[in-house]
Amino acid sequence: MRLTGVGRRYGIGGPWVVRDVDMELPEGALLRVTGANGSGKSTLLRVLAGIDAPNAGRVEGRPRTAYVPERFPAALPFTAAGYLTAMGRVHGLGRAAAARAAGEWLERFGAGHHARTRLSQLSKGTSQKVAVAQGLLAAPGLLVLDEAWTGLDPASRTILDRAVTDRVAAGGTVVFVDHDPGRLADAAHTVFRVEDGRLRRDGHPAPVAEDRVRIEAEGPPGAALPPALPGDPACEPAPGGRPGALRLTVAGAHSDELLRALLAARPPWHIHAVTPRETNR
Numbered sequence: 001m002r003l004t005g006v007g008r009r010y011g012i013g014g015p016w017v018v019r020d021v022d023m024e025l026p027e028g029a030l031l032r033v034t035g036a037n038g039s040g041k042s043t044l045l046r047v048l049a050g051i052d053a054p055n056a057g058r059v060e061g062r063p064r065t066a067y068v069p070e071r072f073p074a075a076l077p078f079t080a081a082g083y084l085t086a087m088g089r090v091h092g093l094g095r096a097a098a099a100r101a102a103g104e105w106l107e108r109f110g111a112g113h114h115a116r117t118r119l120s121q122l123s124k125g126t127s128q129k130v131a132v133a134q135g136l137l138a139a140p141g142l143l144v145l146d147e148a149w150t151g152l153d154p155a156s157r158t159i160l161d162r163a164v165t166d167r168v169a170a171g172g173t174v175v176f177v178d179h180d181p182g183r184l185a186d187a188a189h190t191v192f193r194v195e196d197g198r199l200r201r202d203g204h205p206a207p208v209a210e211d212r213v214r215i216e217a218e219g220p221p222g223a224a225l226p227p228a229l230p231g232d233p234a235c236e237p238a239p240g241g242r243p244g245a246l247r248l249t250v251a252g253a254h255s256d257e258l259l260r261a262l263l264a265a266r267p268p269w270h271i272h273a274v275t276p277r278e279t280n281r
């Protein structure tokens with residue numbers, strides 16, 4: 001996706017909050033936006049997420065996008081699982097796939113027992129888990145996270161860190177704002193700063209090209225992935241796949257070893273597809 005000359009202001013003739021924003025959002029990239037309080041980070045993120053239209057400039061090449069806002073609308077008349085299933089449908093999943101993804105993400109965040117709790121009765125932390133699960137459950141091409149870690153317990157923060165790096169490894173673009181300067185510091189390869197209404201790129205190294213390989217694999221019913229797989233692959237449910245079908249993404253140098261490990265597992269995993277992929281990491 002690309003922004004050209006984008007500007008955003010509130011109200012007719014109001015001051016520009018951000019303007020002249022040119023920004024590339026490549027596939028397989030993790031982008032951080034920083035800036036002082038009130039500088040316009042959330043304003044920019046809402047435009048990136050497609051929630052607000054820019055008042056100037058254009059946004060081209062938008063992939064399927066998910067957004068986790070700073071504040072979750074907890075007053076919606078849904079249970080946690082009902083909300084996530086509905087959002088999965090909005091994100092393009094079929095009913096069964098949406099319900100399955102909803103359950104899996106609630107379990108992953110340790111909130112499976114709240115599946116039938118109404119959103120209005122969830123604690124702040126559990127609401128935030130639901131908000132984050134909503135962003136992740138359909139493996140969006142662009143994921144926009146505005147302070148999404150705030151309110152999560154440490155274990156859930158780590159799960160979100162890993163989900164973000166997995167999404168990026170699988171070819172997604174993730175843009176985030178977070179108050180913790182250490183957040184994903186090892187992984188964030190481009191940092192932008194909003195200052196005086198302009199977007200500046202904070203001199204980070206240019207991404208280095210690296211071969212990645214995607215492996216679509218399916219284990220025996222109910223089987224977990226074998227532990228300690230070569231190359232520490234990123235792992236997501238295979239898009240549109242059967243329950244238990246996974247998409248693993250790994251550096252090309254480890255792909256043969258990983259395939260061997262899956263085929264040698266007892267019982268062995270079934271390999272559906274192996275696809276090389278270039279990223280700009």
Ligand SMILES: Nc1ncnc2c1ncn2[C@@H]1O[C@H](COP(=O)(O)OP(=O)(O)OP(=O)(O)O)[C@@H](O)[C@H]1O
Pocket residue numbers: 010017035036037038039040041042043044
């Ligand atoms: N809906 C709105 N209507 C009018 N002004 C707004 C609206 N949303 C934000 N603003 C104004 O735009 C400016 C930038 O706000 P924004 O929330 O984008 O900044 P931020 O960098 O995300 O701030 P923080 O770090 O405090 O979350 C502020 O002056 C704010 O008051």
